[in-house]
Amino acid sequence: MPNPYIPMLTRVKSIISENEVRxxxxxxxxxQKKEEYKAFDYIPGQFAEISIIGKGECPIGIASSPTEExxxxxxxxxxxxxxxxxHNSDIGDxxxxxxxxxxxxxxxxxxxxxxxxxxxxxxxxxxxxxxxxILDDKHRKDYGDITVIYGNRDSGEVLYRDVLxxxxxxxxxxxxxxxxxxxxxxxxxxxFVAAVVKEVAPSPDNAVAIICGPPIMIRTAVDELVKIxxxxxxxxxxxxxxxxxxxxxxxxCNIGEKFVCIDGPVFxxxxxxxxxxxx
Amino acid sequence: xxxxxxxxDDIGKFYSELEKEYKFYAPTKVKGNIAFKKISNAEEIELDxxxxxxxxxxxxxxxxETIFEYRYEGKEVIIEERKDLEDKLIIFGVRxxxxxxxxxxxxxxxxxxxQDDIFLKKRENATIIGIGCNSPRxxxxxxxxxxxxxxxxxxxxxxxxxxxxxLVEAISEKGENLLKKLSWLADAKKADVEKxxxxxxxxxxxxxxxxxxxxxTKVLDENxxxxxxxxISESCIxxxxxxxxxxxxxxxxxxxxxxxxxxxxRRIRIWDTCQSCLYTLExxxxxxxxxxxxxxxxxxxxxxxxxxxxxxxxGCVGCGRCITACPxxxxxxxxxxxxxxxQEKSGEKVSA
Numbered sequence: 001m002p003n004p005y006i007p008m009l010t011r012v013k014s015i016i017s018e019n020e021v022r023x024x025x026x027x028x029x030x031x032q033k034k035e036e037y038k039a040f041d042y043i044p045g046q047f048a049e050i051s052i053i054g055k056g057e058c059p060i061g062i063a064s065s066p067t068e069e070x071x072x073x074x075x076x077x078x079x080x081x082x083x084x085x086x087h088n089s090d091i092g093d094x095x096x097x098x099x100x101x102x103x104x105x106x107x108x109x110x111x112x113x114x115x116x117x118x119x120x121x122x123x124x125x126x127x128x129x130x131x132x133x134i135l136d137d138k139h140r141k142d143y144g145d146i147t148v149i150y151g152n153r154d155s156g157e158v159l160y161r162d163v164l165x166x167x168x169x170x171x172x173x174x175x176x177x178x179x180x181x182x183x184x185x186x187x188x189x190x191x192f193v194a195a196v197v198k199e200v201a202p203s204p205d206n207a208v209a210i211i212c213g214p215p216i217m218i219r220t221a222v223d224e225l226v227k228i229x230x231x232x233x234x235x236x237x238x239x240x241x242x243x244x245x246x247x248x249x250x251x252x253c254n255i256g257e258k259f260v261c262i263d264g265p266v267f268x269x270x271x272x273x274x275x276x277x278x279x
Numbered sequence: 280x281x282x283x284x285x286x287x288d289d290i291g292k293f294y295s296e297l298e299k300e301y302k303f304y305a306p307t308k309v310k311g312n313i314a315f316k317k318i319s320n321a322e323e324i325e326l327d328x329x330x331x332x333x334x335x336x337x338x339x340x341x342x343x344e345t346i347f348e349y350r351y352e353g354k355e356v357i358i359e360e361r362k363d364l365e366d367k368l369i370i371f372g373v374r375x376x377x378x379x380x381x382x383x384x385x386x387x388x389x390x391x392x393x394q395d396d397i398f399l400k401k402r403e404n405a406t407i408i409g410i411g412c413n414s415p416r417x418x419x420x421x422x423x424x425x426x427x428x429x430x431x432x433x434x435x436x437x438x439x440x441x442x443x444x445x446l447v448e449a450i451s452e453k454g455e456n457l458l459k460k461l462s463w464l465a466d467a468k469k470a471d472v473e474k475x476x477x478x479x480x481x482x483x484x485x486x487x488x489x490x491x492x493x494x495x496t497k498v499l500d501e502n503x504x505x506x507x508x509x510x511i512s513e514s515c516i517x518x519x520x521x522x523x524x525x526x527x528x529x530x531x532x533x534x535x536x537x538x539x540x541x542x543x544x545r546r547i548r549i550w551d552t553c554q555s556c557l558y559t560l561e562x563x564x565x566x567x568x569x570x571x572x573x574x575x576x577x578x579x580x581x582x583x584x585x586x587x588x589x590x591x592x593x594g595c596v597g598c599g600r601c602i603t604a605c606p607x608x609x610x611x612x613x614x615x616x617x618x619x620x621x622q623e624k625s626g627e628k629v630s631a
Contacts, residue, residue, distance in 0.1 A: 002396075003347075003360065003396040003397070004393040004394070004395070004396070005346045005347065005395075005396075005397070005546075006346075006347055006358060006360060007358070009356060009358070051535075053349050053356045053358070053535065053544075053546075054349065054351075054356075054535050054537050054544050055535060056533075056534060056535050057533060057535075057546075079562040079563065080562040083562070092354055093354060094354060094355065094356040096356075240561070241559075241561070241567065242558075242559050242560065242561050244531065244532055244533045244548075244551075245531075245533065247391070247392075247393035248390070248391050248393065249387075249388065249393070249395055249529065249531075250530060250531050250532070250533065250548075250551070251529065251530030251531070251551070251553065252530065252551070252553070252558050252559055254577075254581070254585070255567070256503075256580070256585065257584070257585035257588045257589055262391055262392070262393075276503055278567045278568055278573060278577075279567050
């Protein structure tokens with residue numbers, strides 16, 4: 001087995017600025033070695049440790065779906081040194097990738113069930129991957145109804161507009177977009193995610209809810225789900241935590257005896273309730 | 280293989296025959312403390328010591344080490360892997376607790392889907408020459424964590440200090456091969472072996488610090504939210520001596536270190552500690568363990584609760600370094616006592 005700390009090298013193929021304030025970009029990466037891309041066998045919900053060699057490395061969820069062949073994508077918010085260096089990179093620059101890491105969304109277990117995707121803000125990247133995967137012709141028949149509830153503070157913050165518009169045109173997915181406050185040109189819903197969840201009231205029958213977003217959004221949305229009969233086992237979250245190695249060695253992403261990097265990042269609410277509140 | 284004898288006067292010969300093939304690490308005096316360093320002269324070996332301040336862990340898992348090197352050629356980045364991992368090492372004079380820590384480290388770094396190649400290769404190429412403890416320190420408690428002052432299992436060659444000579448035993452195949460190179464070692468007599476056993480018995484009887492860690496683990500599992508953690512963490516100043524000097528602590532940070540003038544650099548890892556608030560601090564400002572109480576609890580839980588759950592053994596070898604190192608005397612024996620008091624108090628309530 002190769003040394004797991006050595007990154008595979010990729011090149012930036014395209015850069016998309018995702019929001020109005022331009023602090024979120026999606027980098028599309030092409031592997032320098034074809035065989036390494038072939039070996040990069042991932043499922044939605046997994047992450048990778050990506051780096052600008054010489055600046056540093058950080059864990060980022062994979063935004064592309066394995067069904068989008070040829071490249072992988074990462075959506076990165078400009079926060080600190082490393083994420084800023086990604087924002088400063090140009091087409092053709094070298095980026096190191098270690099992965100895929102983490103458990104990812106349980107695509108096998110989800111088969112045959114209705115899927116309710118609830119996302120808020122920029123934590124939508126692995127949800128993009130998940131929905132694209134399910135909507136792919138090869139997989140669509142394996143899953144039941146899909147509902148996507150995606151909320152943002154304002155319309156300028158909505159990520160992945162191109163794919164969202166495509167989803168809205170389809171009749172095999174129910175897309176509900178919302179923003180916190182009214183805006184003139186906005187024709188979709190207005191209100192917090194929890195309020196929209198209450199209004200949409202997704203049925204818990206043979207269904208799994210997959211939630212990503214800021215902690216307050218997760219808490220309030222979960223409250224609404226629980227009120228209408230959802231069980232903790234059927235509500236899935238993906239956690240974020242500071243990490244260095246991503247492979248269960250550097251220590252810091254533990255929550256009790258679990259490591260977010262290798263035991264997660266996806267945990268059910270039932271699992272989270274058994275873990276100490278240190279995340 | 281039969282036991283051998285090594286005269287202390289022959290340590291120089293022992294060293295000079297092995298140093299050509301092996302990088303030879305031994306206990307030596309550094310600024311008034313004992314440390315395991317690569318030596319270049321047998322005179323540097325310190326034979327009269329209880330244990331080193333920094334555990335010999337740092338020979339295989341140094342405080343700072345290169346993961347890989349890189350250089351830039353225009354927009355290209357070229358990664359250069361380490362080539363020194365195949366070097367053969369001898370670590371001489373390792374106490375049984377520290378030898379056992381190498382086993383824990385090896386099991387940890389090999390666990391799961393990803394193996395830590397850097398550590399494991401070095402471990403594979405290292406021969407551990409252990410030595411029994413004739414007079415354990417007052418802070419030692421290896422017998423409470425499944426160890427023993429003369430435990431030989433995790434060593435390749437084991438020495439017993441008989442006064443002017445060492446009884447030398449090959450424990451592993453690696454150890455046997457090493458001793459085959461030293462054909463001049465005299466055969467030990469039955470009396471020498473008996474003397475070593477007697478020393479082991481005396482050493483074991485001298486222990487004053489003893490814990491029932493099965494009970495500790497049980498109490499910890501049930502008392503994550505107990506107010507005792509407030510009491511335990513109160514005097515801690517977060518200096519992290521306990522974790523930096525611990526032979527089983529493995530946490531590390533990773534950074535890129537650049538040599539800008541030469542268009543190259545290296546990615547390194549550096550020991551890190553769960554006792555630092557920066558350890559878990561996220562870029563957003565969110566911190567899952569922002570307070571001392573959570574960080575002190577994490578260390579104790581990791582060693583005595585999470586480790587047993589994940590790896591079926593304690594994450595402690597009983598060396599007592601965290602006991603002697605704590606500058607505010609908030610040491611492990613007192614912490615364990617406080618934890619066990621929870622059980623005693625709840626027992627009283629039940630009987631009343």
